[in-house]
Amino acid sequence: MRTKQLTSSFGISALAGLAMGAMASFAMPAQAADDTIKVGILHSLSGTMAISETTLKDVMLMLIDEQNKKGGLLGKKLEPVVVDPASNWPLFAEKARELISKDKVSAVFGCWTSVSRKSVLPVFEELNNILFYPVQYEGEESSRNVFYTGAAPNQQAIPAVDYLMQKEKVQRWVLAGTDYVYPRTTNKILEAYLKSKGVKPEDIMINYTPFGHSDWQSIVADIKKFGSAGKKTAVVSTINGDANVPFYKELGNQGVKAEDIPVVAFSVGEEELAGIDTKPLLGHLAAWNYFQSVETPANSAFIKEWKAFTKNDKRVTNDPMEAHYIGFNMWVKAVEAAGTTEPDKVIDAMVGVSVPNLTGGYSAMLPNHHITKPVLIGEVQENGQFDVVSKTSGLVPGDEWSDYLPDSKDLIADWRKPMSCGNFNVKTGKCGGKGS
Amino acid sequence: MRRALRWLMALCVVVATSTAAHAADLRPLVQALGSGGYSGTEKALEQLSETGDTAAVPVIEALQAGDLHVRKSDNAVVIARKSGDAFALSDPLSGQALGQATAADVTRIRINNSLRRAISASLGALTLMSPDAGVRRSAADAVFKSRDANALPTLQKAIDKEQDKAVRAAMEQARAAILLTGEAASKMTDADIQSAVDTLAARGDRDALVLLNMVAGSGASDVTKKSAAAAISTVEQKLAFWAALQNLWYGLSLGSVLLLAAIGLAVTFGVMGVINMAHGEMVMIGAYTTFLVQEFFRAHAPGLFDLSILVALPAAFIVSGGVGIIIERSVIRWLYGRPLETLLATWGLSLALQQAVRSIFGPTNREVGAPSWMSGAFELGGLTITYGRLWIVIFAFAVFAALLVALKRTWFGLSIRAVTQNRPMANAMGIRTARVDALTFGLGSGIAGLAGVALSQIDNVSPNLGQGYIIDSFMVVVFGGVGNLWGTLVGALTLGSINKFLEPYAGAVLGKILVLIFIILFIQRRPRGLFALKGRAVEA
Numbered sequence: 023m024r025t026k027q028l029t030s031s032f033g034i035s036a037l038a039g040l041a042m043g044a045m046a047s048f049a050m051p052a053q054a055a056d057d058t059i060k061v062g063i064l065h066s067l068s069g070t071m072a073i074s075e076t077t078l079k080d081v082m083l084m085l086i087d088e089q090n091k092k093g094g095l096l097g098k099k100l101e102p103v104v105v106d107p108a109s110n111w112p113l114f115a116e117k118a119r120e121l122i123s124k125d126k127v128s129a130v131f132g133c134w135t136s137v138s139r140k141s142v143l144p145v146f147e148e149l150n151n152i153l154f155y156p157v158q159y160e161g162e163e164s165s166r167n168v169f170y171t172g173a174a175p176n177q178q179a180i181p182a183v184d185y186l187m188q189k190e191k192v193q194r195w196v197l198a199g200t201d202y203v204y205p206r207t208t209n210k211i212l213e214a215y216l217k218s219k220g221v222k223p224e225d226i227m228i229n230y231t232p233f234g235h236s237d238w239q240s241i242v243a244d245i246k247k248f249g250s251a252g253k254k255t256a257v258v259s260t261i262n263g264d265a266n267v268p269f270y271k272e273l274g275n276q277g278v279k280a281e282d283i284p285v286v287a288f289s290v291g292e293e294e295l296a297g298i299d300t301k302p303l304l305g306h307l308a309a310w311n312y313f314q315s316v317e318t319p320a321n322s323a324f325i326k327e328w329k330a331f332t333k334n335d336k337r338v339t340n341d342p343m344e345a346h347y348i349g350f351n352m353w354v355k356a357v358e359a360a361g362t363t364e365p366d367k368v369i370d371a372m373v374g375v376s377v378p379n380l381t382g383g384y385s386a387m388l389p390n391h392h393i394t395k396p397v398l399i400g401e402v403q404e405n406g407q408f409d410v411v412s413k414t415s416g417l418v419p420g421d422e423w424s425d426y427l428p429d430s431k432d433l434i435a436d437w438r439k440p441m442s443c444g445n446f447n448v449k450t451g452k453c454g455g456k457g458s
Numbered sequence: 459m460r461r462a463l464r465w466l467m468a469l470c471v472v473v474a475t476s477t478a479a480h481a482a483d484l485r486p487l488v489q490a491l492g493s494g495g496y497s498g499t500e501k502a503l504e505q506l507s508e509t510g511d512t513a514a515v516p517v518i519e520a521l522q523a524g525d526l527h528v529r530k531s532d533n534a535v536v537i538a539r540k541s542g543d544a545f546a547l548s549d550p551l552s553g554q555a556l557g558q559a560t561a562a563d564v565t566r567i568r569i570n571n572s573l574r575r576a577i578s579a580s581l582g583a584l585t586l587m588s589p590d591a592g593v594r595r596s597a598a599d600a601v602f603k604s605r606d607a608n609a610l611p612t613l614q615k616a617i618d619k620e621q622d623k624a625v626r627a628a629m630e631q632a633r634a635a636i637l638l639t640g641e642a643a644s645k646m647t648d649a650d651i652q653s654a655v656d657t658l659a660a661r662g663d664r665d666a667l668v669l670l671n672m673v674a675g676s677g678a679s680d681v682t683k684k685s686a687a688a689a690i691s692t693v694e695q696k697l698a699f700w701a702a703l704q705n706l707w708y709g710l711s712l713g714s715v716l717l718l719a720a721i722g723l724a725v726t727f728g729v730m731g732v733i734n735m736a737h738g739e740m741v742m743i744g745a746y747t748t749f750l751v752q753e754f755f756r757a758h759a760p761g762l763f764d765l766s767i768l769v770a771l772p773a774a775f776i777v778s779g780g781v782g783i784i785i786e787r788s789v790i791r792w793l794y795g796r797p798l799e800t801l802l803a804t805w806g807l808s809l810a811l812q813q814a815v816r817s818i819f820g821p822t823n824r825e826v827g828a829p830s831w832m833s834g835a836f837e838l839g840g841l842t843i844t845y846g847r848l849w850i851v852i853f854a855f856a857v858f859a860a861l862l863v864a865l866k867r868t869w870f871g872l873s874i875r876a877v878t879q880n881r882p883m884a885n886a887m888g889i890r891t892a893r894v895d896a897l898t899f900g901l902g903s904g905i906a907g908l909a910g911v912a913l914s915q916i917d918n919v920s921p922n923l924g925q926g927y928i929i930d931s932f933m934v935v936v937f938g939g940v941g942n943l944w945g946t947l948v949g950a951l952t953l954g955s956i957n958k959f960l961e962p963y964a965g966a967v968l969g970k971i972l973v974l975i976f977i978i979l980f981i982q983r984r985p986r987g988l989f990a991l992k993g994r995a996v997e998a
Binding site for chain 2: 280
């Protein structure tokens with residue numbers, strides 16, 4: 023869902039596309055299609071999104087490698103097919119089509135930004151294949167062919183706001199975001215939620231900035247000003263990855279401490295912090311469903327394996343990586359249950375599948391194709407890791423249609439037969455309300 | 459009152475007994491810090507600071523620094539400081555060394571935001587009597603923030619004893635803050651309230667405004683509310699004045715960043731006429747050079763880290779300038795006089811350079827640290843000026859002045875001007891124009907590299923760094939007048955200021971759009987920019 027500025031990458035994507043296409047066709051033909059089960063990996067390896075997506079490609083290669091060591095799936099080896107959509111949204115659709123039609127993959131793991139997901143969605147529905155989408159997003163969508171393993175707004179944004187309200191006694195809110203679909207939808211949901219909790223409109227400040235915004239002086243000064251009304255103030259940040267570094271640097275420079283005005287971020291994880299000196303940020307918060315610092319045997323094993331696989335002791339793990347871990351294991355389980363990789367049968371077998379997550383519990387696939395997850399709130403530490411200060415006692419089921427938006431509060435999704443509908447309107451009793 | 463009595467008794471104990479004796483009294487409380495999670499630690503901390511015993515200060519400081527650990531073998535609370543791979547243990551109260559332990563032997567006592575607040579509050583209350591004026595000052599500020607009524611008796615004593623005027627004022631403000639917001643407010647006389655409000659109004663900053671707003675919004679008496687409201691309007695007026703100045707500073711600061719980014723382009727595009735789309739990548743290369751220099755310092759001379767930026771400056775100039783010369787010799791020199799081809803070629807180059815850097819350094823951001831003299835901020839009246847920005851403003855003007863001198867006062871500058879104004883004539887006078895072209899392009903690129911060193915302090919060091927600045931740079935150069943350095947200066951500062959004055963009213967997104975519309979309209983009226991060049995050179 024995090025979208026990065028796409029100013030000029032079509033040239034390079036064409037080049038990269040050619041290169042990848044050539045590589046794919048040289049690498050594959052030796053093997054007959056029946057020996058292996060092919061798994062598509064659709065993550066940008068060049069262009070502006072490479073910063074986030076390259077890691078996800080690596081983690082998929084690791085998971086597939088591991089599964090093959092365990093003997094593969096249905097007695098066959100798994101074979102990864104990597105393509106590079108080069109941060110170019112239309113190219114995502116093209117590459118998805120290539121993966122499904124030409125390479126005949128059984129499932130695809132990919133996408134990061136919402137716009138790339140929207141771009142490939144019609145392809146998956148038309149060619150009836152499966153996409154696992156690993157990133158937290160704005161919700162308001164449920165497709166039969168997509169499994170959303172990242173967080174829906176109620177699995178990240180709302181618990182974070184609840185934490186600040188209860189533990190930090192926050193009464194005044196700054197909703198700061200980058201100007202595109204994910205922050206705008208999330209902030210709309212949050213604004214409605216806060217108002218439903220009795221927060222007055224004058225206690226909410228909403229601020230949008232362009233992509234890659236680098237001069238935060240006036241906005242941070244504004245936040246300080248807004249925070250001096252005598253009520254405890256917090257910032258809820260849906261600011262996109264690239265703009266975060268200058269934002270946090272400015273916060274540190276202007277002395278906005280987490281004790282006074284805490285900032286809770288939904289797009290800042292271990293990888294984003296790798297480029298910042300975190301000493302001035304001590305105590306600022308992030309809400310995710312996974313942190314590298316979580317101490318469970320499963321997580322330690324995962325981190326160890328990741329460092330060994332990448333041969334780099336400094337590589338960090340993050341939330342979307344865990345989402346792929348969960349999604350991949352769910353797919354493996356569903357394929358084993360269905361006894362085939364045929365998408366229709368796997369899709370039906372997916373609902374109800376439950377696999378261990380890395381934070382010491384089990385995540386289950388719901389009928390709306392979202393999963394159950396714990397919600398964790400972490401505080402930034404000096405070493406660039408997060409210290410978990412709050413964890414929901416149970417698992418939170420993902421809610422695709424927000425209850426706080428008038429357009430979607432009557433909608434539900436249930437892909438089990440006989441309903442099989444992504445937007446069932448409980449008021450009218452018909453499938454097909456607003457949205458897609 | 460009971461609390462005050464208890465506190466006084468505690469103080470007597472402090473004065474009367476030896477350190478060893480009351481260390482024993484503190485020990486159970488220190489021990490309690492290590493159990494019960496966040497709430498347990500917070501409770502123990504509260505009791506610890508209620509003793510008013512300054513012997514607790516090192517323990518609380520260790521807790522703040524994250525050095526306080528629980529030893530797993532006997533659950534004792536110890537200070538564990540990293541020494542090499544192991545931890546050196548010591549007793550939190552006596553400071554006695556307790557040997558070594560590995561990371562697996564101890565568990566850190568974790569702190570969260572609410573504990574951090576409590577820690578600074580209790581450290582404030584406990585260090586009000588410190589012999590060091592600086593410590594007393596920060597203690598007063600901490601008490602001002604925490605408004606902890608328990609600290610009031612100590613605060614009173616500290617005020618009576620205080621000799622230093624500034625510290626005394628800070629302490630009085632802290633007292634006013636406690637009196638106005640705590641339970642004590644209801645028992646105070648109107649005159650007392652008035653004096654407390656006056657003290658806060660005299661402070662006149664945002665923190666004071668927070669308190670005054672709290673007083674005005676609380677259930678206080680009408681008299682209190684009225685005097686608070688009057689004080690609020692005075693403070694707000696004062697703050698509005700400073701806010702205008704602050705905007706001016708932000709404008710200057712953004713302007714200087716634009717100037718730095720654009721000034722190299724003013725040479726390659728403005729003087730030479732090359733539409734250089736790879737200009738942003740020269741900035742990016744400068745930033746990565748800074749990263750490499752800092753890595754070198756981190757690895758080989760961590761003590762001299764503060765100087766790394768100074769070393770990075772010439773290094774970035776040479777690296778970016780060198781790449782510039784290579785580009786000029788290999789690509790651009792074949793394309794002089796063909797602007798469209800130059801545009802496409804340099805754009806392709808910029809993509810190639812980005813991907814090259816992405817392949818070498820990886821797609822993720824690289825950490826470039828700020829030297830100590832570039833971090834933090836200082837207050838100037840009501841202005842908050844960050845050191846990093848201040849140095850960038852100074853640096854931008856220094857680079858501008860140096861470039862101006864180089865172009866106007868040196869032989870090299872003379873040749874550049876001669877070649878760009880009349881190439882055949884310069885050639886006839888014996889100037890090797892091809893070499894001048896290469897060096898000029900190298901100079902422009904080198905300056906972009908210098909900009910990269912400065913921008914690495916405020917922006918991401920990532921392969922996309924340059925893209926964020928290329929459009930702005932062209933805007934500045936075109937707006938200021940192509941070929942005129944002074945135009946670039948005025949253009950950068952004007953655009954910076956307009957942007958910053960629009961931002962509070964229109965928001966960052968709309969502000970940017972408005973600036974763009976303004977430039978379009980301006981160029982319609984004056985196609986040659988603010989400072990148009992006159993004379994034959996323009997036609998060439």
